[in-house]
Amino acid sequence: xxxxxxxxxxxxxxxxxxxxxxxxxxxxxxADRKRAALEAAAETLADTRDAVLEANERDxxxxxxxxxxxxxxxxxxxxxxxxxxxxxxxxxxAAQPDPVGRVLAEWERxxxxxxxxxxxxxxxxxxxxxxxxxxTADAGALxxxxxxxxxxxxxxxxxxxxxxxHAAMVAGLRAAGLPEAAIQLVPTRDRGAVSAMLRAVxxxxxxxxxxxxxLVGLVQREARVPVFAHLEGIVHIYVDASAxxxxxxxxxxxxxxxxxxxxxxxxxxxxxxxxxxxxxxxxVADLIAEGVEVRAGDGLRGSVKATEDDWGTEFLDMKIAAxxxxxxxDAIAHIRRYGSSHTDCILAEDPAPVARFFERLDSAIxxxxxxTQFADGGEFGMGAEIGIATxxxxxxxxxxxEQLCSFKYLVTGxxxxxx
Amino acid sequence: xxxxxxxxxxxxxxxxxxxxxxxxxxxxxxADRKRAALEAAAETLADTRDAVLEANERDxxxxxxxxxxxxxxxxxxxxxxxxxxxxxxxxxxAAQPDPVGRVLAEWERxxxxxxxxxxxxxxxxxxxxxxxxxxTADAGALxxxxxxxxxxxxxxxxxxxxxxxHAAMVAGLRAAGLPEAAIQLVPTRDRGAVSAMLRAVxxxxxxxxxxxxxLVGLVQREARVPVFAHLEGIVHIYVDASAxxxxxxxxxxxxxxxxxxxxxxxxxxxxxxxxxxxxxxxxVADLIAEGVEVRAGDGLRGSVKATEDDWGTEFLDMKIAAxxxxxxxDAIAHIRRYGSSHTDCILAEDPAPVARFFERLDSAIxxxxxxTQFADGGEFGMGAEIGIATxxxxxxxxxxxEQLCSFKYLVTGxxxxxx
Numbered sequence: 001x002x003x004x005x006x007x008x009x010x011x012x013x014x015x016x017x018x019x020x021x022x023x024x025x026x027x028x029x030x031a032d033r034k035r036a037a038l039e040a041a042a043e044t045l046a047d048t049r050d051a052v053l054e055a056n057e058r059d060x061x062x063x064x065x066x067x068x069x070x071x072x073x074x075x076x077x078x079x080x081x082x083x084x085x086x087x088x089x090x091x092x093x094a095a096q097p098d099p100v101g102r103v104l105a106e107w108e109r110x111x112x113x114x115x116x117x118x119x120x121x122x123x124x125x126x127x128x129x130x131x132x133x134x135x136t137a138d139a140g141a142l143x144x145x146x147x148x149x150x151x152x153x154x155x156x157x158x159x160x161x162x163x164x165x166h167a168a169m170v171a172g173l174r175a176a177g178l179p180e181a182a183i184q185l186v187p188t189r190d191r192g193a194v195s196a197m198l199r200a201v202x203x204x205x206x207x208x209x210x211x212x213x214x215l216v217g218l219v220q221r222e223a224r225v226p227v228f229a230h231l232e233g234i235v236h237i238y239v240d241a242s243a244x245x246x247x248x249x250x251x252x253x254x255x256x257x258x259x260x261x262x263x264x265x266x267x268x269x270x271x272x273x274x275x276x277x278x279x280x281x282x283x284v285a286d287l288i289a290e291g292v293e294v295r296a297g298d299g300l301r302g303s304v305k306a307t308e309d310d311w312g313t314e315f316l317d318m319k320i321a322a323x324x325x326x327x328x329x330d331a332i333a334h335i336r337r338y339g340s341s342h343t344d345c346i347l348a349e350d351p352a353p354v355a356r357f358f359e360r361l362d363s364a365i366x367x368x369x370x371x372t373q374f375a376d377g378g379e380f381g382m383g384a385e386i387g388i389a390t391x392x393x394x395x396x397x398x399x400x401x402e403q404l405c406s407f408k409y410l411v412t413g414x415x416x417x418x419x
Numbered sequence: 420x421x422x423x424x425x426x427x428x429x430x431x432x433x434x435x436x437x438x439x440x441x442x443x444x445x446x447x448x449x450a451d452r453k454r455a456a457l458e459a460a461a462e463t464l465a466d467t468r469d470a471v472l473e474a475n476e477r478d479x480x481x482x483x484x485x486x487x488x489x490x491x492x493x494x495x496x497x498x499x500x501x502x503x504x505x506x507x508x509x510x511x512x513a514a515q516p517d518p519v520g521r522v523l524a525e526w527e528r529x530x531x532x533x534x535x536x537x538x539x540x541x542x543x544x545x546x547x548x549x550x551x552x553x554x555t556a557d558a559g560a561l562x563x564x565x566x567x568x569x570x571x572x573x574x575x576x577x578x579x580x581x582x583x584x585h586a587a588m589v590a591g592l593r594a595a596g597l598p599e600a601a602i603q604l605v606p607t608r609d610r611g612a613v614s615a616m617l618r619a620v621x622x623x624x625x626x627x628x629x630x631x632x633x634l635v636g637l638v639q640r641e642a643r644v645p646v647f648a649h650l651e652g653i654v655h656i657y658v659d660a661s662a663x664x665x666x667x668x669x670x671x672x673x674x675x676x677x678x679x680x681x682x683x684x685x686x687x688x689x690x691x692x693x694x695x696x697x698x699x700x701x702x703v704a705d706l707i708a709e710g711v712e713v714r715a716g717d718g719l720r721g722s723v724k725a726t727e728d729d730w731g732t733e734f735l736d737m738k739i740a741a742x743x744x745x746x747x748x749d750a751i752a753h754i755r756r757y758g759s760s761h762t763d764c765i766l767a768e769d770p771a772p773v774a775r776f777f778e779r780l781d782s783a784i785x786x787x788x789x790x791t792q793f794a795d796g797g798e799f800g801m802g803a804e805i806g807i808a809t810x811x812x813x814x815x816x817x818x819x820x821e822q823l824c825s826f827k828y829l830v831t832g833x834x835x836x837x838x
Contacts, residue, residue, distance in 0.1 A: 113798075115799060205811060206812060250834055366828070369832045370836075379528065379532075392542065392825040393625060393812060394813035396827065397828045406812065407815060408781060408782065408785060408815065409799075409815075410785050411785065412788065412789070413790075415666030417669055
């Protein structure tokens with residue numbers, strides 16, 4: 001046991017050391033070379049699609065044996081279309097403007113100085129994720145675009161798929177003459193590797209943990225490296241008394257059922273008391289008709305009765321909690337207590353509760369009359385995302401290459417001294 | 420011992436709980452009320468100047484008994500002019516535009532959504548600082564301006580001065596009808612309070628530690644709360660072979676001697692080999708003539724011979740290390756090894772080494788032909804600063820109210836669903 005942990009620490013030390021060296025090279029790599037690496041990776045991935053799908057079959061077989069839920073299997077599954085989606089995403093990231101070296105602000109001072117704030121890479125990013133294999137490509141590509149080296153630690157479920165995708169990324173780096181250690185995949189399924197990354201303050205500048213409740217606890221207990229938390233999406237939708245019935249029914253069905261396994265899927269409905277028996281009942285009936293299990297609180301007739309545990313649960317499945325609230329303030333209080341600062345939504349035509357919801361809540365994304373499934377970097381126009389950050393520091397909401405940068409000040413004078 | 424730590428944890432729990440409640444109130448406090456609180460605090464401080472100076476006398480007497488260095492005594496000392504400076508700083512912060520609610524970006528998407536990114540408060544900020552009493556006012560005021568509650572933990576040396584200034588801040592909050600717990604001062608000199616703050620993940624969203632090597636180590640070992648490090652300023656100045664002699668001599672004298680106790684004071688000179696015997700020797704002679712102890716490496720005749728310990732030391736005193744380097748790359752290598760990512764400067768007329776210095780180093784502030792004493796939020800035009808952040812996440816360089824904010828996305832649709 002001790003030996004195994006020592007081995008993992010030693011492995012992480014090796015990975016971290018070469019990542020640091022790669023980051024130093026990448027920090028001043030020309031934009032066109034990073035672009036070439038991403039284009040070559042996309043081409044390699046397209047060329048090796050069959051091998052990737054074969055690797056994914058192996059993961060799916062293991063997943064079936066382990067009895068993964070339908071939602072987990074959906075997140076793990078690749079098909080030709082999804083691989084093409086990953087290829088397209090790599091090309092989209094390649095085509096984006098380079099975020100490094102952008103002049104974020106520039107001004108002159110009466111003291112004679114010219115001050116520029118310019119974007120810089122962060123250094124070495126660690127990404128800890130679960131079953132979704134496309135993260136291997138998206139996270140690797142976005143970190144590279146921002147001039148960062150990245151250490152990827154995918155879920156054990158997607159081990160073979162991630163390795164196959166990673167091979168394409170490395171081929172891209174090689175083709176462009178960039179260090180292969182710029183994108184590393186931790187080559188073990190041992191959970192100890194996650195702990196080792198969370199403690200690797202000498203080797204990793206920031207960790208992006210993407211995952212659910214288990215990862216939340218681990219990060220809180222063990223992280224010594226700063227974190228851009230990408231954790232649970234306990235997404236609430238509040239249906240105000242002023243909600244337009246058609247919009248509300250359409251948005252809620254979409255928010256819950258379009259894809260249940262993504263972090264922007266709705267997990268809890270809060271329905272204004274005045275419309276609980278009318279529109280509220282219709283919405284619940286819609287959901288049940290679509291196959292959703294509605295776990296309902298008092299005053300609503302759902303599939304089953306809600307228990308205390310249902311509030312604040314990320315189902316990631318065809319399940320939703322539903323509750324009657326007195327007004328927008330009651331909804332806000334519920335979300336503050338049970339939410340995860342990811343995405344929360346109000347359906348209303350009256351602007352007053354919307355303004356209050358937008359002002360009083362502090363989720364990364366607040367929505368009005370729109371499906372929470374839009375909580376996504378691509379939908380926000382960022383090209384791609386490493387995930388949705390739920391913390392308040394540095395990165396928040398959908399995180400693309402720009403938010404994977406830091407900045408520095410360049411100050412120019414002509415012999416200026418301070419009096 | 421155990422009792423005392425339990426007591427401190429209990430005290431921090433109390434302080435943290437009321438800070439959290441105050442932060443909730445402040446997060447939607449109107450801009451004019453925050454402004455009124457700062458103006459009233461400035462007025463109270465001006466009215467109680469004599470009491471503040473009396474409290475400072477008590478701190479100075481304790482400091483003399485403890486044998487504080489001249490640099491430390493300088494940082495601790497207040498006089499009428501310095502109190503007036505603090506009053507002016509409070510008024511300047513009051514007059515600045517409110518950073519909360521600013522629309523940082525706004526765009527529309529083909530999917531029919533309008534997306535706004537707006538600035539929000541961070542929540543509860545903890546500030547750990549050393550002897551400088553003005554930080555009590557500046558940090559308190561900047562956090563309030565950004566809608567954050569703040570827990571201040573000043574150095575034991577400035578205990579009485581900080582309490583007197585804090586009383587004025589609280590009077591301002593009271594006059595404006597804002598919660599007094601918005602700006603709290605930890606009421607003990609016990610060092611255990613610093614550890615308790617660094618661990619207070621439930622109560623504090625971010626810690627700003629301002630200080631030298633002792634605090635660096637403590638933060639690295641104990642911090643569980645995210646940190647905007649404001650740590651050592653090991654400021655280097657590289658004198659290139661192409662440096663203009665007059666500018667170089669003027670800038671270096673200013674950077675070292677204008678005020679030695681501030682974090683932007685120069686601590687190490689790196690002199691190009693080709694000019695070591697000419698301009699380099701003149702610069703060293705200038706410094707010695709001004710009373711600076713020059714701790715010189717091989718090839719330079721200083722006051723004393725440098726030892727390995729002198730590289731990477733923050734003297735904060737009339738001392739400077741000096742060394743001959745082969746070229747700009749050698750200077751960059753030295754700064755990467757011994758620097759603290761605070762402020763580093765190149766003196767050169769040839770643009771090539773300047774471009775290399777600006778590209779290859781990743782200090783928060785890089786300067787060209789300007790005194791490093793300009794590393795200051797006021798000089799940068801930010802009105803005031805909580806300090807100079809040396810980390811890479813969220814805040815970096817001089818930190819004003821804007822960088823003490825986070826943001827959220829407000830997304831508006833008209834019943835939009837994702838297909």
